[in-house]
Amino acid sequence: MGDYLRPARLEEALEALARPCTVLAGGTDFFPARVGHAIDENILDISNIGALRGISRKGDGWRLGATVTWSELAAADLPPLFDGLKQAAREVGGRQIQNAGTLAGNLCNASPAADGVPPLLALDAEVELASCGGQRRLALSQFITGNRRTALAPGELLVAIHVPGTARETRSAFVKLGARRYLVISIVMAAATLEIADGRVAAARIAVGACSAVAQRLPLLEAALVGAPVDARLADRIEPVQLAPLAPIDDVRASSGYRRDAALVLLRRLLTEVVP
Amino acid sequence: MKIGFTLNGSPVEWSGAPLTRLAAALRDGLGLTGTKIGCDAGDCGACTVSLDGRQVCSCLVPMGQVEGRRVETVEGLAARDGTLAALQKSFLAHGAAQCGICTPGMLMAAGDLLARSPQPSRAQVEDALGGVLCRCTGYTKIVDAVIAAAAPPAEIVAGSGEAVGARLARLDGVRKITGADLFGADAIPADALWIRVVRSPHARARFALGDLGPLKARLAAVLTAADIPFNGYGIYPDTKDQPVLADGQVRYKGEAIVALVGDRAAVLAIRDQDVPIVWEPEEPVAGIDAARAADAPLVQADKPHNLLLDGGVRRGDATAAFAGCAAVAEGAFETAFVEHAYIEPEAGWAQRIGDRIEIHATTQTPYMDRDEIASVMRLEPGAVRIVPTACGGGFGGKLDLSVQPLIAVAAWQLGRPVALVYTRPESMAASTKRHPARVTAKFGCDEKGKLVACDVTATFDTGAYASWGPTVANRVPVHATGPYFVPNVRTWGEAFFTNAPPAGAFRGFGVPQAAIAHEAMMDELADKLGIDRLEFRHRNALRAGDKTATGQTLEHSAGLAQCLDALRPHWRKAQEEIATFNATPGPKRRGVGVGCMWYGIGNTSMSNPSRMRVGLAADGTLTLYNGALDIGQGSNTIMTQIAADALGLPVAQFVLVTGDTDLTLDAGKTSASRQTFVSGRAAEAAGRDLRQRILRLANAGADAQLSLEGRTVTVRDGAEVHRLDLAKVGPLFGEGTFDPPTTPLDADGQGIPYATYAFAAQMAVVEVDTELGTVKVLRIVAAHDVGKAINPTLVEGQIEGGIAQGLGLALMEEYLPGRTENLHDYLIPTIGDVPEIECLLIEDREPLGPSGAKGVGEPGLVPTAPAILGAVHHATGVRARRVPLLPHRLREALVDLGKGAKP
């Protein structure tokens, strides 16, 4: 059996990470991967570290501590910028999973179907990584590098997710397609953030998940939306070519062709939903 | 490490490894087994507890995180004096617990909601309970119970002679809603050794075991095929083809090879790769076509052509009759492996007592277990005692042996108690499945829409071992006409071995697969002739006096036409609502479908007797010795209701002894929907027998009233009152036996396969998202002819639970070995997937049954998938040829039809 450490201070945690160990937050990805056999890794449990808790304003943006759970996020008093992320929070697993699972854990686990990734990509989120050697910030798009791969270096801990504020009126939304109502891994999901000026799209950030090893932003679509009036015709701007960054696969949940079509449908509905 | 926290209001200190899951700490260290483990992976929610007032999966919380916090479990819901919480009362009164394995989790999740929203809406209940799976109830009564929790209905009490037909709460209900019921993993002795089974990663391979010496040195024992006295088991005397531990050859992925026996931690610490096995994988035989190929390798060396069995029914001349038909419909349909997904994985423990072996395990069939263990261990059946634990769902999957032979052999060898609890992936990989089927059907009718001929062939993939394959292959040809009068019939069933998990018994024994085919044919014929789909079925419904395909005249109790009559107003209303909805264009299209079924109760053309006993002890204890196992369907309660009225004393005075093979008589297996009809009839006879004895002692007439106070039985016969002192005249026993009258089927399948049949018709309304290919079932109305509803609440529970499984079969469930071996890749319906269900109970009395009752265990599931698929066709024009109709399959079919233009 390995060691188990549950420090209260971040420095202790970072020191502990100097030797190989597995980070444990909400445990909702950790334990399911370890059914039916003894667990013998060294464990660093980060659930008791004050510095990793809570949601706070930071400059013109927000800081989501690494141990913020889906439920905390859903209940937090946040502007419409976060509506999409909150919708995702309510679609993760069931209530029990939302009460324990963390957004940071969702990012670090780096599943192609992680529901937190598209909305956070659409929020232009950054992750703050710390180690004994110091700290750095990385755009989320650079943090997740592949199917279950991240840029986390040995000894590093994700300490917070940063979401920049927007100067303009902003709306966001999230839609998820699964084969049943609750407790379901997404077949496809999509998230959008629109910044609006004078009734027109001033900036758009759109991301699709479960259609490639890592969820992808769709720059062509984003560009096509800029300048468009924010009304029911927004969805008409979607063209299949804009989905080129997606590379869906066949698996037990769906075929690749289906995923591609469904992504298009979901994007249309997303843009219809995001319009006031 | 020592961890202090508050448990159900009291401070506790626990010590152990901080990474221990809270669920395990509660159950093993703290002795609170009310919290259940169904998967250890967050997927089932059975382990839900409250942590600082919020529901969490206790299988995902390390004890290290519990320090200083507040934990509430199901054991903390009732007051200390045992007074139930309002929510528990509501669960009891609504019949929201069936097997009860999900109930603690449901209660804790609901408690979290009610603390915030005391009068929740249905949507709120669904959101709060979405993380707890129930495989038994179809969620309907759970939703009702939570919504009504603020003001639970009063409990119904039945006096003498009032039990049959009353909505009594389950007699074992309080145990289930307080967490006190003990399931397979709940009462394992602390000093028991544990088994971990090493299983095959290959679907077909030869293997050789290396030197097991080093492993044996670390453990109490390492069992291999050589340790099993008779290494073959199976349902029929001539199908003992499945080894307890594989002997040099494996035939499916997940087959048991080696059993490691030792301290729990020691066996868990050994990884599969630490066990020396040299593998020689071979190309597996996958699927029916591969099994039938001329050059197919044999799955079992002595089974030529990989054929398990075939046979059929022939009546009239179907081939000739088709020529004269006004309309003919034809189609081929395919279904997948379906997993039972009971929330309780297989579990139990055994101990040797002198020259006897005693097995405490979850099962559906104590007496078959006893005989099979005796055979495997080469003991006399009398040397085996089966003490069934509470059973957390079976649905057919716990009719086959699972943990029993390994724990028995190990306990016998080692002289210590030995336990085995399957993990969820192990349960899914090792256990039997529903047979994948390919059904080709052709039906023809005359210009008036009367069926003239049918020709159905059902081909089954029976997996690696026979299991209940013969039962499926026999039952299906009898039922393949559907519940209709067809004069010219040819039906055929055949089952082939493949290198897949053994396909066994699963609610309906193949009939649900066949129903998908015959019901699609009914829809097509009706559409061809322009006859309403419900009316077409009504026209052809088997009625009392009709002859079935096997030449049996249905004397009584064939209530399909009444079921359809009951559905008709709902059907018309749904048609109108749908027409209105569909009048507005859009991607969502609605449709309504109807499915019918019939189901022969009990074994096919085979004796399946039940014996029951009622005892009145010298001290006045009134006991029903009940060998009919309650796996959640409610037979504990049903048998008592029947026996109570037959005897003439109230249900509340009964004590139950269930299942123990040393204490009860053989009431057969809990399968084939037979317990109410067969064992119920035996319970009725046993109650009457005891009554006769009492009346004789008192010299009283048949109408005398009985009452029991202490050890005195009072017999009131008109003005005369007799008092019997049981200390003097007792103990008294009554016994009853019933074996439904059947006859063997001849070479053409002619005969009387079943004494009676259940009938049903269900209607489903669906909404199809034509852009995404998703199907949402909006409503189901289910009309079931049950003969007599002994307990309407329990009957509805069976129907609703069956419907949820039928919905899963139609829309989401597909077991793929190695790919969907857990409850997040293998999807069963959640609380948000099962629609509101309305049950209409039709009581067309069956004179043979107790108070006229038949069975309802399986019928609930059979018509659901056909009704849903018919509704999808009505909505979109897509006829599903392959289930489950996953979104991508439906979407493809829509595109092929030109209905779902590329987005």
Ligand SMILES: Cc1cc2nc3c(=O)[nH]c(=O)nc-3n(C[C@H](O)[C@H](O)[C@H](O)COP(=O)(O)OP(=O)(O)OC[C@H]3O[C@@H](n4cnc5c(N)ncnc54)[C@H](O)[C@@H]3O)c2cc1C
């Ligand atoms: C039943 C069930 C349903 C689920 N449904 C969904 C769903 O619908 N959508 C979805 O996206 N996910 C789902 N999940 C997955 C999971 O709940 C989420 O990914 C969750 O957000 C993970 O967070 P956690 O805190 O539990 O992570 P943990 O399990 O504690 O950790 C996850 C991984 O991240 C690492 N890690 C965690 N925090 C840090 C950190 N701060 N720094 C460095 N490494 C870290 C851990 O070492 C581990 O490898 C489901 C899981 C279950 C069991």
Ligand code: FES
């Ligand atoms: S046992 Fe915890 S969710 Fe299944």
Ligand code: FES
């Ligand atoms: S009662 Fe819910 S799983 Fe059995």
